[in-house]
Amino acid sequence: MHDDQVDVTAETVAALVQEQFPQWRDKVIRPLPSTGTVNGIFRIGDGLSARFPLRLAGVAEAWAVLEQEARASAELAQVSRFPVPEPVALGKPGAGYPMPWSVQTWVPGTVAFEADPGGSDAFAEDLAAFIADLRKADTRGRLFRGEGRGGVLAHHDDWMAECFEESEGLLDVPRLRHLWSHFRQLPRRGADVMNHGDLIPGNVLVAGGRLAGVLDTGGFGPADPALDLVSAWHLLEPGPRDVLRRALGCDELEWERGKAWAFQQAMGVVWYYVETNPTMSGMGRRTLDRILESMQ
Structure with a gap:
């Protein structure tokens, strides 16, 4: 998926576990098919999962990122009423794999790409409850770090220009x-609140049409209150989308900013993953279709 992608195999993972965590050496190592774009995922037995960064980075840089993600995941676990992965250990480079890696608890459920909950009002209510719990968490004076989505929409103009150029013909x-020219001007009123930051189908687990858990919690942090509203467009059809909005009490500006962040994310994944990750690319197309339909 990426020019700098690092390959990792089950044999490599088994060797790393044998060397660094011998208490798990008898557990079966299984690669997990995933639409994820940042980490390769492997199960260790039934209760653990190992995450291996796919994009090459320096050891010190990657270690700092994993430590930060572990702290964020542990913090989110304290406020979520729904199951989320909790950090267990950090592994070192070895066995031909050049970066540190992480181990988390395993959360059962089916990813929303495979068990689409988009038509479920009950799922929308669960999703709203999850977002509300995060918003209530104390920011402890922290502010948006200035990286990625969640700050000023217009700061993404250069990236969006690249996306529009790459999307010609798609x-x-x-x-x-024209739509971005509207979104980028939407003003910001609310102070930062705690957000998951990436509520896409691949990070959401479903069971029986309800929210069973949320993955990839290492980005938990302060950002635009509208950021987690991307989930309304990535995950929900119109009826449940209205349920989510009512449950969270979103005014028109916050709702439009959530739509804008979903638009920004969708524009990036359509062209970038069109050949290498069709599921992610298709998600972007569906999100854009939902947004365009809402503007009619």
């Missing part, structure tokens, strides 16, 4: 450029 670019 999408109705003139119409989408």
Whole structure:
């Protein structure tokens, strides 16, 4: 998926576990098919999962990122009423794998790509409850770090220009450029609140049409209160989307900013993953379709 991607195999993972965590050496190592774009995932027995960064980075840089993600995941676990992975250990480079890696608890459920909950009002209510719990968490004076989504929409103009250029022939670019010219000007009123930061189908677990758990919690942190509203467009159809909005009490500006962040994310994944991760690319297309339909 990436020019700098690092390959990791079950044999490599088994060797790392044998060397660094011999208490798990008798557990079966299984690669987990995933639409994820940042980490390769392997199960260790039934109760653990190992995450291996796919994009090459220096050891010190990667270690700092994993430590920060572990702290964020542990903090989110304290406020979520729904199951989330909890940090267990950090592994070192070895066995031909050049970066540190992490081990978390395993959370059962089916990812929303495979068990689409988009038509479920009950799922929308669960999702709203999850977002509300995070919003209530204390920021402890922290502010948005200035990286990625969650700050100023117009700061993404350069990236969006690249996305529009790369999307020629894939999408109705003139119409989408016009839409971004509207989104980028939406003002921000609310102070930062705690957000998950990436509520896409691949990070959401479903069971029986309800929210069973949330994955990839290492990005938990302060950001635009509208950021987690991307889930309304990535995950929900119109009826349940309205349920989510009512449950969270979103005014028109916050709702539109959530739509804008979903638009920004969707524009990036359509072209970037069109060949290497069709599921993610398709998610972006569906999200854009939902947004365009809502604007009619």
